[in-house]
Amino acid sequence: MAKRKTVAAAISAADAGEAPAGLEAGASVGLFVTCLVDLFRPSVGFAAVKLVEDQGGQVGVPKGQTCCGQPAFNSGDRATAREIAKQVIAAFEAYDHVVVPSGSCGGMIKTHYPELLADDPQWAPRADALSAKTHELVSFLYDVAGVRDCQARFDGTVTYHDSCSGLRELGIKRQPRHLLESAGVNIAEMKDSEVCCGFGGTFCVKYPDLSNAMVSKKAANIAATGAGTLLAGDMGCLMNMAGKLKREGIDIEVRHIAEILAGMTDEPAIAGSPDDHERDL
Amino acid sequence: MQITSPAFKANARQAMADADLQRALGNVERGFIEKRAKAVAKMPEFEELRDSARDIKNHTLAYLDLYLEAYETRVTEAGGKVHWAADAAEARNIILDICKSVEARRVTKGKSMISEEIELNPALEAAGHEVVETDLGEYIIQLRGEHPSHIIAPAVHVNKDQVEADFRRVHTNLPADRNLDEPETLLAEARGILREKFLSADVGITGANFLVAETGTSIIVTNEGNGDLTQILPRIHVVIASLEKIVPTLEDVSQILRVLARSATGQEFSVYTTLSTGPKHPGDPDGPEEYHVVLLDNGRSAMLGSEFEEMLRCIRCGACMNHCPVYHAVGGHAYGWVYPGPMGSVLTPSLVGVDKGGQLPNASTFCGRCESVCPMRIPLPKMMRHWREREFERHLSPATVRWGLGAWAFAAKRPRLYQFVTGLAARGMALAARNKGRFGWLPLAGGWTKYRDLPAPQGQTFQQMWAKRSRRA
């Protein structure tokens, strides 16, 4: 209960317009890279590192991390999910904060680890402690580090997809929009930005037809905004939407929001080719 | 009703290729959601009401046996009779006996999902009774020989022009050149036909939204008033309801009613909220001579005390399916049994077994939109996950899934091995994609690449690059 209050208090303070004071000097911040950023898009990890370091955080990246365990958890394999949860807890509990560039993996650590380990007297308090100091990246910047003005600049119109776990498990909605606007970004809201893109982890390959129905609607809503860039905070959703937009020949750059906020947009966009990029230059 | 839930994938594909169905589903996606949002926005205390609705039901479930006994006592005192039915067959037999006892010719029915669950109509018809559904949506699907595709809007899968065609096909004694362009004219035609059925029915069967332990009252909420005529005009009124419809007091009902209509249709209150307590009493102007309540268990008591107990809080408002992107894509029939959408994905395996219903809780992205609108705060995704756990424990999940998951888990629990393998994969895939940045096809990734490109990795893993940066530092 205690941890809920701190989050709620931080959020209501933010609502009242006062930004949190900022990171304590020399705070150590463990980066939970996430398996998709690690394998597919390390540049998002480096953008996250830059954003945290800009706030004075000392970033560490424990080698003992692989994945948050969601594939096992959502496939009903609780035993494996618990083992992986313990591995993550052990790797990260020494840090002052843990930052995750994904609402889905962040939600896993923050809301599901305590539930997974609730009946384990040894691990339950450790899961609770990790939960309390774990934050999705954008929420960390806004709700913990008190960032209100983004240093980077980005000209252009973007549309933002609210990934389900970030939105519904972690209450991330206003934070990315505020930070993007402070970077000079024009946001063209898509219809149904809060509706699932159809990724759903293993869902997208177990039920490809259904997943396709969902991402097709999403792609149409994205295209209808006329925005040049699509942003979100979760690699899974981004890869799904980028893959669909490419397949449909819709020419929109897809990026993780961290890349824009950190001003690190040199890498080709997701599913984009280095060749496209050279053409643009 | 044959259960086709195991064929969910094939059902879903068929539904997505059905142009009429897709046209009709647009209404769910637009109408219901907007109306609910408006109604909720107008009510500042809505979230508190959800909490209190949840608490009322939790309390009721904790003392369900006591409240059920109290309810039976009150019904009996009011001159009615409670029949306990352990399963669908018992419930059918009880109702058939009642109909037989009065040599019923015609039976009218209000909307009831329990009636679907126990497959009442075919049983009544086989016994020689004429069955007339009086809810407009139910009437339409009865004409079409279909089952409801939504728990509060049974004919939501049918378009207006299809209804018109059905009416012309069945109501052959009406002028062929009549105008049926407007929904109102369709409604008026159905009304005219039903009116005469109401007056000549021997038994009226309704469901119940609530059963009140304090007073022995059954309550239905409707928008057409058909429920009232069904239960007041015939000599016999039979209520069929499942155990968990019990609520302790009228005061409790009045709280839950405040979230029900808003969540369901976006109305502040349904047009009719009808309370009935026992048969006609001396001095009453109207009412049935006999009043029966058939209380159905059919698997629910086994949910008590299990990880699915919270599902028994459901008040069948339909908000979860109205907001479900999977339901929007395939409609209700694809789910293959009585209850569709997120609530059906939890309830179906509970009532027919996970071996038959197991596909349903798997067909979810866990986007959580259902839980975010459920007035009873039922954690639907969590319970779907519990079904996946039961499947996994019983080795019901497909072998390929188990094998793939096992191999992945083996590596995920060994960070050094994992980082070695992902390092190779990042490099190999990036090379294979050459400079295209994506794959149009990849071995073993057909589920993905059938419909979308797969973005290629950048070439090295974050861990590899971070190790280099750390060495430099």
Ligand code: SF4
């Ligand atoms: S699960 Fe919740 S939202 Fe769905 S029908 Fe039941 S009460 Fe309504």
